[in-house]
Amino acid sequence: MTYEEFVSSRLQSLLRYAVMLTGDPHTAQDLVQETMIRVQLKWRRVVKADQPERYVQRMLTNAYIDLRRGSWLRRVTLQAEPAEPRANANSDHAERTAARDEMWLLLARLPRRQRAALVLRYYEGLPDGEIAEVLGCAVGTVRAHISRALATLRAHLVPALAVSGDVQQ
Amino acid sequence: MIEDQLRASFARHEDLVPQAQDLTGKIDAGARRMRRTRATVTSSLAALAVFAAIAVPVLGPRLAGMVNTAKIAAGAKSTTPNHASVTGPLNFLVLGLDRRPTQPTSEPARADTIMIMHLPAGLERGYLFSVPRDLLVEIPGRGKDKINAAYAYGGKDLAKRTVEQLTGLSFDGTAEVRFEGLSRLTDALGGVPMCIDQKVVSIHTKKVFDPQCQRFTGADALDFLRQRYTLPGGTIDRDRHARQFVSALLDEAGNADLMSDPAKLTKVIRATGDAMTLDLDRIGLLDLAWAVRGLRAENLTGDEVPTTSGTYHGSAVEIATPKAAVLFEALRNDNASGWVAGK
Numbered sequence: 001m002t003y004e005e006f007v008s009s010r011l012q013s014l015l016r017y018a019v020m021l022t023g024d025p026h027t028a029q030d031l032v033q034e035t036m037i038r039v040q041l042k043w044r045r046v047v048k049a050d051q052p053e054r055y056v057q058r059m060l061t062n063a064y065i066d067l068r069r070g071s072w073l074r075r076v077t078l079q080a081e082p083a084e085p086r087a088n089a090n091s092d093h094a095e096r097t098a099a100r101d102e103m104w105l106l107l108a109r110l111p112r113r114q115r116a117a118l119v120l121r122y123y124e125g126l127p128d129g130e131i132a133e134v135l136g137c138a139v140g141t142v143r144a145h146i147s148r149a150l151a152t153l154r155a156h157l158v159p160a161l162a163v164s165g166d167v168q169q
Numbered sequence: 170m171i172e173d174q175l176r177a178s179f180a181r182h183e184d185l186v187p188q189a190q191d192l193t194g195k196i197d198a199g200a201r202r203m204r205r206t207r208a209t210v211t212s213s214l215a216a217l218a219v220f221a222a223i224a225v226p227v228l229g230p231r232l233a234g235m236v237n238t239a240k241i242a243a244g245a246k247s248t249t250p251n252h253a254s255v256t257g258p259l260n261f262l263v264l265g266l267d268r269r270p271t272q273p274t275s276e277p278a279r280a281d282t283i284m285i286m287h288l289p290a291g292l293e294r295g296y297l298f299s300v301p302r303d304l305l306v307e308i309p310g311r312g313k314d315k316i317n318a319a320y321a322y323g324g325k326d327l328a329k330r331t332v333e334q335l336t337g338l339s340f341d342g343t344a345e346v347r348f349e350g351l352s353r354l355t356d357a358l359g360g361v362p363m364c365i366d367q368k369v370v371s372i373h374t375k376k377v378f379d380p381q382c383q384r385f386t387g388a389d390a391l392d393f394l395r396q397r398y399t400l401p402g403g404t405i406d407r408d409r410h411a412r413q414f415v416s417a418l419l420d421e422a423g424n425a426d427l428m429s430d431p432a433k434l435t436k437v438i439r440a441t442g443d444a445m446t447l448d449l450d451r452i453g454l455l456d457l458a459w460a461v462r463g464l465r466a467e468n469l470t471g472d473e474v475p476t477t478s479g480t481y482h483g484s485a486v487e488i489a490t491p492k493a494a495v496l497f498e499a500l501r502n503d504n505a506s507g508w509v510a511g512k
Contacts, residue, residue, distance in 0.1 A: 036192075
């Protein structure tokens with residue numbers, strides 16, 4: 001596989017993955033850009049990996065997790081509110097959108113490893129074993145991240161849904 | 170149930186995803202920029218050069234050989250290497266970054282040890298001047314603060330600008346040295362012998378370091394270099410220990426018979442890469458390595474920027490004395506030896 005082939009087959013899905021991780025298209029774009037520059041410079045090493053796709057996904061995930069406070073990305077994320085999907089005029093629909101946005105906002109507040117684990121399982125659809133490889137941790141740790149993250153989401157989401165349910169009735 | 174909501178939320182936000190083709194041009198441009206300027210050299214080779222930069226005579230010939238090979242590969246007609254471009258004086262900012270074992274990795278490491286490495290013209294001697302971490306300085310855009318706050322605010326770039334503003338020097342590069350990496354490097358060398366000049370009791374491990382010569386393991390060295398609270402001179406004592414350790418480490422690397430032990434050499438090079446990141450602003454890496462090939466650890470002199478203790482808004486700080494200005498002027502005029510002799 002050449003670097004150009006990799007870009008044409010994988011760049012779009014890396015961008016999707018980065019958006020789900022960071023919650024914000026601009027940050028995602030910066031993250032992918034910085035990662036891909038390194039991929040291009042180190043292509044010979046990348047292509048030697050068993051699964052270059054997984055290798056790059058791991059690089060990107062590490063870059064996301066290791067962001068230092070005060071780094072460019074952190075500054076960006078602190079300033080920018082999590083991006084919303086397009087607003088909808090339909091009020092009933094808007095209420096449901098609000099409840100759904102609640103999920104997106106909650107995701108933004110999760111620790112990064114937990115969020116990455118969620119994205120890898122529920123968006124990328126990877127089995128826990130491969131998630132562990134991407135995150136560089138044990139399978140048990142992956143499951144712990146996910147169950148903790150889900151517990152947090154449940155705890156915050158249930159009241160929000162109950163409120164919007166009342167409104168609907 | 171919640172899993173489905175999660176999947177739905179991800180799916181709904183797919184319309185935020187930017188188009189890949191908008192990005193490929195930027196990636197290519199970024200990669201070209203990195204290749205061309207090599208502004209940030211983060212590799213074991215870079216670290217190896219810093220190493221050579223201070224004193225690894227045994228590695229000198231090898232690096233020199235690499236320089237020549239590169240020239241020939243580039244199709245140069247002449248067989249005489251032409252490395253006269255780097256003559257010195259050179260100034261580097263050395264930042265020792267420490268992340269406490271208890272510190273979460275999401276927090277930035279702190280620049281606890283700050284040194285100015287000055288190589289006078291001729292590049293056969295070296296000077297290490299410690300800058301106390303509590304030195305009160307003007308940080309560009311941040312007002313007056315302790316100097317180690319500069320790294321926390323703006324990383325090595327702001328730290329560099331701060332020290333440049335303080336001293337009037339213009340640095341040729343910045344080296345970030347990670348303490349954990351230093352520990353692994355020490356172990357890769359099989360320990361580093363060092364004579365210590367005062368009894369030190371670790372507040373972290375309760376280990377007692379008696380004033381004698383001993384061989385330090387990586388863990389011991391790290392423990393020893395972290396101590397300042399129990400020392401009579403506090404940070405000043407610790408900074409002196411750090412300079413002594415750098416000297417001892419370089420000396421050991423020079424003495425270790427690395428050339429006849431490729432396995433060890435590989436380990437050392439890799440550990441050096443882990444321990445250091447070198448940013449060179451205007452000199453090429455190999456030119457630097459070649460230029461400093463005559464440097465030896467025994468020609469390294471350590472000293473500190475003259476300061477006195479004071480307070481600023483209620484917190485203890487170090488304040489530069491008028492002598493500090495004299496030192497900075499001597500460094501600007503490439504007269505470090507005169508300053509050290511005239512002290």
